[in-house]
Amino acid sequence: MKISLFYEFPLPRPWSEDDEHQLFQHGLDEVEAADKAGFSTVWLTEHHFLEEYCHSTAPEMFLAAASQRTKDIRLGFGVMHLPPPINHPARIAERVATLDHLSNGRVEFGTGEGSSVAELGGFNIDPADKRAQWEEALEVAIRCMVEEPFTGFKGEHVEMPARNVIPKPLQKPHPPVWVACTRPSSVQMAAQKAIGALSFAYTGPEALKERVDGYYQELEANGAPVTPAINPNLLAIGGDLSMMVAKNDDEALKRLGIGGGFFSFGIMHYYLTGMHTPGRTKVWERYEQAVKEDPTLAYGPGRGAIGGPDTVREFLRSYEASGVDEIILLLNPRSHEGTMESIEIMGKEILPEFIERDQKAVADKAKRLEPVIEKVEARRQPSDAPLFDETYAFGGLPTGRDKFTAGEIPEAMAEINEGRVKAAQLEKEQKAAREAAN
Structure with a gap:
């Protein structure tokens, strides 16, 4: 089982003028430490308007900065909202691909629909449309990453003409795709589409095993790829309380405070x-x-990776026994010093044994899934993407309703040309004056 970190960037009030600045700077320090400690991935959510609870509104910006301070840790969108009013599919493809290059191919592309009134209402999205918007946007975003050029799409929520979306991702054909899952039915849907399930549920390791088994059963029975590369993996959140690891249980609880x-x-x-x-x-x-x-509400035994090394080790082993591929651990609000110590202790005393077992587990799983993958790939449907019209081209001035023409560029070019004429005339006059003086 891989062990990773999950960032929401909470910032409880009261706020001082420098708090948000410190929030992100501390986060970068923590991710750099997590990279050295051996954590698998840092997952960063995307939320909007959820003040205090989550100040992670532009995850690609933070992850890009983190990519320059790390070498091995993978950088995950956990998740990016795909409804087009929030993120247009072409912009999604551009940002994911750019980050993939900046990070030397370490992006995990987690996707989601959004659920809160704050976000759906803030972007005027009807909740009844969000699943269909996610499905259309996922198809278009992935096609934008792999097609040269993207040949166009006309759906209920997304309409876009042919364009060559650049850059293309470093990972070929695209980074691993995941979807946020909060219910067993969502995990089943992820398996049916042969993409990774980010199981954001707080059921504990015992009930989690049912979801893990159900995912792989559904994958084998009904999985049919909707993306060029499949991602048959399941990730879970490690409880509903923040990670806090210290020398002993009492010290960890003291540092956790009520923020957990x-x-x-x-x-x-x-x-x-x-x-x-x-x-x-x-x-x-x-x-x-x-x-x-x-x-x-603030603490309960067994509800998070909280305690001394032995306590946390046993907590993680219980999740490992469920068969989940990866676990993500929450971080406590306003606890930079405690988080840094937690990461250090995890790297020295806890992670090595899990990393060693995971390497073997990954190899064993790949072999075990070989016949399953064959079944899944056999169900892949031919693409219904339109063929590219080789006669298609675009150019000229953008025009809109009422014959409006966007004339900024012609005016700018005319100004440039006028400047060139004046400069040439001035040079001609100066040359004539020099010749007359001689």
């Missing part, structure tokens, strides 16, 4: 029970009050 449960509380606030006034509602204050009423 803020992630789960934020989900409840933004997705289920909370009413939020932008820029006014104080989410952390609400959380603090909730913890006073029910201290178990």
Whole structure:
């Protein structure tokens, strides 16, 4: 089992002027340390308008910066929102491919639909449309990454003419594709499409085994690829509390404080029970009050990678026994010093044995899945992408309704040409004056 980190970048109020700056700088320091420690991937979510709970609104920017400070750790979108009002498929392809080059081929392309009122409403997306938007956008984004040129698409939510989208990813044909899954039916859907399942559910290792087994059973029985490269893997979140590893259990609990449960509380606030006034509602204050009423919200044994090395090791082994391919560990808000120590202890005392076992497990799994992959590939449907019209070309001035013409460039070119004429005339006059003086 691979062990990775999961960033939401929470920032509880009150905020000082430098807090957001420090948030990202501390994150870069942590990812650099995680790379050296041996963590498999850093997964970074994308959310919008979820103040305090998640300030990770432009994951590709942070991951690009992280790519320049790391060598081996993979860089995962966990996840990028695919509905076109949030991210146009061509822009998705461009950003993912660019990051893939900057990182020397370390991108994991996690995708999702979005679920919160804040985000769907903020971008005027009807919740009834989000699955169809994700499906269309995924097809178009992947085709933009692999086709030269992309030959065009006309769907219910995405319409785009032929264009050659550049750059193309370094990983061929494209980075591994994943989809966020919060329900067993979503895990089943991922298996049917032969893409990775980011199982963002908090069921614990016992119930997780059912999802793992169900994924591979569904993959073998009904998996049919929707992307050029399949990704038959399943990732899970390691509990609902933040990772905090220290020399012993007591020290870890002390460093965890009450922040451990803020992630789960934020989900409840933004997705289920909370009413939020932008820029006014104080989410952390609400959380603090909730913890006073029910201290178990902040901590509970076995609900996260929390404790000394022995405790955390046993926690991780229980997930490893479920058969999941990768586990991601949450990070505690405003705990940079504790997080850095946690990463160091994990790298020295815990990760090596899991890395060694994972190398063998990956090889064994590849061999075990060989006949399954053959079945899956046999179900691949021929592409219905249109053939490229070799006579198609574009050019000239962009025109719009009411015969509007975007004339900025012709005006600029005319100004440039006028400048050239004046410069030539001036040079001619100066030359004549020099000759007359001689």
